[in-house]
Amino acid sequence: xxxxxxxxxxxxxxxxxxxxxxxxxxxxxxxxxxxxxxxxxxxxxxxxxxxxxxxxxxxxxxxxxxxxxxxxxxxxxxxxxxxxxxxxxxxxxxxxxxxxxxxxxxxxxxxxxxxxxxxxxxxxxxxxxxxxxxxxxxxxxxxxxxxxxxxxxxxxxxxxxxxxxxxxxxxxxxxxxxxxxxxxxxxxxxxxxxxxxxxxxxxxxxxxxxxxxxxxxxxxxxxxxxxxxxxxxxxxxxxxxxxxxxxxxxxxxxxxxxxxxxxxxxxxxxxxxxxxxxxxxxxxxxxxxxxxxxxxxxxxxxxxxxxxxxxxxxxxxxxxxxxxxxxxxxxxxxxxxxxxxxxxxxxxxxxxxxxxxxxxxxxxxxxxxxxxxxxxxxxxxxxxxxxxxxxxxxxxxxxxxxxxxxx
Numbered sequence: 072x073x074x075x076x077x078x079x080x081x082x083x084x085x086x087x088x089x090x091x092x093x094x095x096x097x098x099x100x101x102x103x104x105x106x107x108x109x110x111x112x113x114x115x116x117x118x119x120x121x122x123x124x125x126x127x128x129x130x131x132x133x134x135x136x137x138x139x140x141x142x143x144x145x146x147x148x149x150x151x152x153x154x155x156x157x158x159x160x161x162x163x164x165x166x167x168x169x170x171x172x173x174x175x176x177x178x179x180x181x182x183x184x185x186x187x188x189x190x191x192x193x194x195x196x197x198x199x200x201x202x203x204x205x206x207x208x209x210x211x212x213x214x215x216x217x218x219x220x221x222x223x224x225x226x227x228x229x230x231x232x233x234x235x236x237x238x239x240x241x242x243x244x245x246x247x248x249x250x251x252x253x254x255x256x257x258x259x260x261x262x263x264x265x266x267x268x269x270x271x272x273x274x275x276x277x278x279x280x281x282x283x284x285x286x287x288x289x290x291x292x293x294x295x296x297x298x299x300x301x302x303x304x305x306x307x308x309x310x311x312x313x314x315x316x317x318x319x320x321x322x323x324x325x326x327x328x329x330x331x332x333x334x335x336x337x338x339x340x341x342x343x344x345x346x347x348x349x350x351x352x353x354x355x356x357x358x359x360x361x362x363x364x365x366x367x368x369x370x371x372x373x374x375x376x377x378x379x380x381x382x383x384x385x386x387x388x389x390x391x392x393x394x395x396x397x398x399x400x401x402x403x404x405x406x407x408x409x410x411x412x413x414x415x416x417x418x419x420x421x422x423x424x425x426x427x428x429x430x431x432x433x434x435x436x437x438x439x440x441x442x443x444x445x446x447x448x449x450x451x452x453x454x455x456x457x458x459x460x461x462x463x464x465x466x467x468x469x470x471x472x473x474x475x476x477x478x
Contacts, residue, residue, distance in 0.1 A: 094377065095370030097195055101129075101188035102246070102365070105171075106180040106354040113175040114212045114219070115148025122171055123151055126210050129191055130155050133198045135208070142213065142223035150212040152220045157197050159205040163385035164235045166207045167193060167376065168221070169242045170214035170303055174347070180354040180365075181335075182347035183214070185246035186317075189369060193376050203384045204237055211303050214243075221303035225310065237387060238269045239314040240379065241304040245372050246365040247346045247357045248319030248335040253277070253284045253375075254298035255315045257308050264297060266313035269379075272389050273315050276378050282371040287322035313387075317376070319368050336360075 109122040127137040135155040142150050150172075156164075169186030173179025187210060194208050213219030245251075255270025270286070277284035289295030299305060304314040320335050321344065334344025340360060346352050357365055382390045 093370065094373040095192070095366055097192040098185075098188040098369040098373055099366050101191045102180060102184050102354060102369070105184035105187060106178045110173075110178040110353075111175045112171060112173040112179050114144055114150040114172045114216065115146075116175070119150075119172055119212060123153060123210075123212070126153055126171060126187070126191075130194060130208075133195045135194065135198070140220075140224060140227075142220055144213055144216060144219055150220055152212060152224055153210040155194070155208045157194070157202070157206040157208065159202040161204050161385040162235055163237045164205045164207045165380055165383060166209065166236055166239045166307070167242075167380065168209040168211060168239065168303055170211040170220070172212045172215055172220075174215060174352070177348065177350070177352040178354065179352060180357060181247040181319075181352050182244040183242075184354075185244060185365065185369065186242035189242050189245065189373055189376060192369075192373055193380060196377055197380060200381065202381050203390065204380075206380050207236075214303055218303050218305055222306050225306040233310065233312070236307070236312055237383065237385065239304050239307045239312055240269075240317070240376060241302055241314060242317045242372065242376070243302040244335075244347055245317055245319045245368050246354075247351075247361065247368075249321040249337060250319065251277075251282070251284045251368060251371060252287060252298075252318045252320060252322070253315050254286070254296065254318060255313070256294075256297045257299060257311065257313075258294045258297055264294060266308075266311070267296070268387055269313045269315050270296065272383075273375060273379065276375055276389075277371075280374055280378075282375055284371070284375065290322050293322075317372055 104125075105122070109118050109125065112119040112122050123139070127139075130137050130153070135157070138154045140152040140154055142152070144150050153171075167190055169190045170183050171187045173182060173184070178184070190208060190210065197206060209221075209224070211218075211220040211224075213223075214221070253270055253273045255273070256264040256267040258264055274284055274286070276282070286296035287293070287298075298316050298318070299308045302316055302318070304316045308314050321337060323334070323337070335341075335346050336344050338344075338360065341349075341351055343349075346357065351357065351360070354365070378392065379389075382392065384390060
């Protein structure tokens with residue numbers, strides 16, 4: 072029995088170590104729960120309300136207090152935003168957000184369990200850390216009906232609250248699309264684009280860590296690289312607040328659905344190219360279509376968001392990374408995986424996406440060769456557990472021997 076207890080303790084410790092080291096692991100686990108336990112999270116339904124309770128429980132377990140902001144949908148249904156604050160060394164705030172409501176007829180894995188799961192992972196990683204800016208973490212509802220929850224929040228903001236916002240990081244539908252986009256910038260009447268400093272920093276981080284982020288070329292009346300509308304950054308952008316909108320999708324000249332020039336994938340198996348708001352928006356189906364893609368996207372975006380939340384200063388500068396021991400699994404994904412030509416003429420193949428098992432084997436080989444202290448830590452955990460088992464067993468033998476002597 073002692074050996075069994077020690078074994079499971081070692082397994083649990085090793086798993087926790089893996090989650091801390093590898094970005095996206097925590098989010099992947101959260102996404103599975105959202106997909107299975109809370110399908111059809113339309114605002115005002117029992118599923119949406121149960122999901123809100125679950126989200127509050129998760130945030131409480133990380134050490135956060137949660138404030139609920141009620142609002143009323145156009146049809147009279149009751150919605151609620153969930154708001155928490157990670158206090159930093161400045162009152163200036165990064166607003167990190169994702170909507171937790173979904174289309175009623177789907178599991179809402181991509182749209183937007185993926186964004187919610189990433190925000191949850193980031194919240195867990197930030198807990199207990201000293202960071203330059205405060206991070207206000209918000210889970211919206213009512214997005215699918217026209218960003219009703221975020222609109223209610225913006226309309227209730229005071230001038231002082233708005234002044235405290237340094238920028239908005241909105242995460243929406245990042246699990247399934249062909250490309251990893253970082254949208255940003257607010258188009259002006261004179262043709263210029265303001266507020267692009269955050270997008271530039273994000274793309275620099277992507278280049279530094281090899282995360283494969285890109286921008287779209289400008290299509291369908293949407294200026295290049297921007298995306299003011301379409302998700303919960305919209306009403307903040309209308310007030311001139313800098314934003315980035317993280318989205319895995321495919322902006323091209325291909326018409327495919329009711330949103331011309333914007334599909335999520337060029338894979339011919341997905342009619343119309345759209346996974347959100349369709350029967351394809353279920354984690355099992357996404358994984359069957361694109362093995363490893365959801366996990367790789369979550370890892371890359373998680374790395375980006377964590378770096379921004381821990382490095383941005385109140386002046387909008389990025390501090391140098393300090394003691395960055397966490398590592399996202401290496402990826403061969405790039406923005407060129409789905410070219411515009413391929414989008415128009417042929418379905419996307421999986422050759423441009425990293426084979427998960429192969430890369431794991433490569434990382435294991437590198438671990439054995441490099442043998443750094445960080446890489447040896449799981450071995451140390453196992454050795455410590457084994458030593459504890461031996462000590463426990465030795466004590467048990469000594470006690471039994473002493474008992475026999477007394478007889």
